[in-house]
Amino acid sequence: MNLQADDFELFGLDRQFTQDRAALDDRWKALQREAHPDKFAAQGAAAQRVAMQWSVRINEAYQRLKDPLKRAAYLCELAGFPVNAHSNTAMPAAFLMQQMEWREAMDDADGADALESLADAVQASMKKLLQQCASLLDEQHDFAAAVGTIRALMFIEKFTQDLNQRLDQFA
């Protein structure tokens, strides 16, 4: 095992989208038990430095593996299909229309209840796209198509963040 291993190797998991969250959490804790700087607090600077590097690397991998969207993007990247979210923002017209409708609904919402029901609709749509992602990645191995779905999900995630901010204002 080394610091250059990919996230799945590091966590000893199969390289696929579908993962058991509880098992992932357990593995994370088992790895941090070995690597956390606290374990080396009395062992000098060299051991501290190594522990810090590993602990950071394990946390980085965990952040990516536990978030379905990041995990999906990472799988595509490993397969040679980077998502390039910043440089490639072309999306189908129907999808953009829906985004606009959601944005309008958010701007028009006059209370937490209206925002909550919008949030539910957005969640449902996100769930559906994630299922689609799972099928594309694990069954059809169609990474090119998965990249499109992931970009759509990234838009929705950004919108969810804005929505949560609005909810904070009402709270």
Add this chain to the structure above:
Amino acid sequence: MALLQISEPGASPNPHQRRIAIGIDLGTTHSLVASVRNGVAECLPDGQGRVILPSVVRYVDAQRRQIGFDALENQVADPANTIASVKRLMGRGMADVAHAEKLPYALVDEPGMVKVRTIAGEKSPVEVSGEILATLRFRAEDTFNDDIFGAVITVPAYFDDAQRQATKDAAQLAGLNVLRLINEPTAAAIAYGLDNGSEGVYAVYDLGGGTFDISILRLSAGVFEVLAAGGDSALGGDDYDRALADWLLHESELTIDSMEDQARLLAHARQCKEVLSSEEIVTAEVDLSTGRIDLSLNREQFEAATAALTARTLQAIKKALRDAKLTKDDIKGVVMVGGSTRMPQVRHAVGEFFGQEPLVNLNPDEVVALGAAIQANQLAGNNPDGDLLLLDVIPLSLGIETMGGLVERIVPRNQTIPTAMAQDFTTYKDGQTALALHVVQGERDLVADCRSLARFELRGIPPMAAGVARIRVTFTVDADGLLNVAAREQVSGVEARIDVKPSYGLSDDQIAQMLKDSFSTAQQDMQARALVEARVDADRLLLATRSALAADGGLLTPDERAAIDQAMALTQQALSSTDAAHVEAVSKALAQATEAFAAARMNHGIAQALAGKNIETI
């Protein structure tokens, strides 16, 4: 064959000797020190049997000072030189200090962090805190009649980088080896969880003298995983005192025009508050230079005067729950920490919010120090079989300023530490050869609304067209929650890095100077101290290397082993040297010789963790 244990002169005869490790709760109102003795964490009392040390320092004249109860007694008589609640000033500029005009002592505006004007000169909050920490250090040394190996010091979870760094500097001034800064609610959870063998998701509600923290943690099999931390680093019992003082003034139609009156009124308001925790009614009687306050006050009136403060804590709980993606029904128990949770209205409001009685079976004053002591004991290596693991988070987002005064977030809040995150930026002008970076912390989108941590420059970028340079900015947050920022231009390899530290104006030189001046070291010859420290460090390294070799020596080739053995022998010899520089040099050589070994051990450990798991799952 019998194995003889040979002790080198000056070496510890028993490499497994217990190391004295302490936990310190450096509080706004009072501070405590605790340690694990015979397997049990306990707070250490002073000569008169008191475990609490009021966090009050009085500068009597240029040389003398009083710390703790002695200082507290003189607070009303000498408010200008008696510094209480200094924690609220740690890492804070004048603009950050709420109600500076209502403090009974005078602040001096200094870049980054205020100072207090006293009879002994201008004192940094770091120095004042250092006095409190040194007092606790001496208490621990007297208790054990031995040197302290290291300390865990607690900070509010909601402390930002500047406040954490200031706390660590104060510990350094007090001559303490800081094993770790840990968050107060996390420390409380350790003391609580280990005592009760709890599993599940818990909320820790920590309302102290000057800070409020809410942490949501998952406890399972010795792992304390913080899911979200929130709070307000300027909200605590002091604010209840102040609200009550304002109410008393308002009702009596009086005003305040001296520091003495301010101190007297605040002290009295605090007494009334404490009485109202057990009584329904109290008589407020206080003589001010502008008139006399004499009125009776019941609990309801006090609650009404402070309801807005309690409501603010509930807002913070809601935000933390949202961050943890949990609802209040997911919370198995609510642990109450901090003296201010003795107020019935606080207990009631929290109980009502969560729909369950909060847990108050541990002394809310002591629980943080006890948890810190348990963690210190583990970090010092006294408990090699312990399965305690803290996975804490950073409470506030970290980012840098981009065009238009906006914040680009690099590390989002509630990220598990240690962590490193990077983002790429580019130049916006043709031929631009330097880039100014402004590091900020906070949740707001505008730089002006966030806390400025540091500014630094990346220079020597080769001239390129705008947008071509690729500058990767990496934020690294260590296990103490402290930030380090590095910037590197990817095409040319030009680099700049900074420990986010000097923003409040204390350089390493200034700390060294304060150390020289400080009472904790004044009686000691600095050189003797340097030698002692070098020897302790060398000894620590030898112990660590021995135990590493005993555990994983088999990972080394004979040549590698010989090199380490030789470096160890040289270090061992140097322990009897009187030349601090020599001791440091051989220690450094030993550290270098073991670097590859440390990496190999880690690989081995990780591989074993995975192997163990794989077998389990089959």
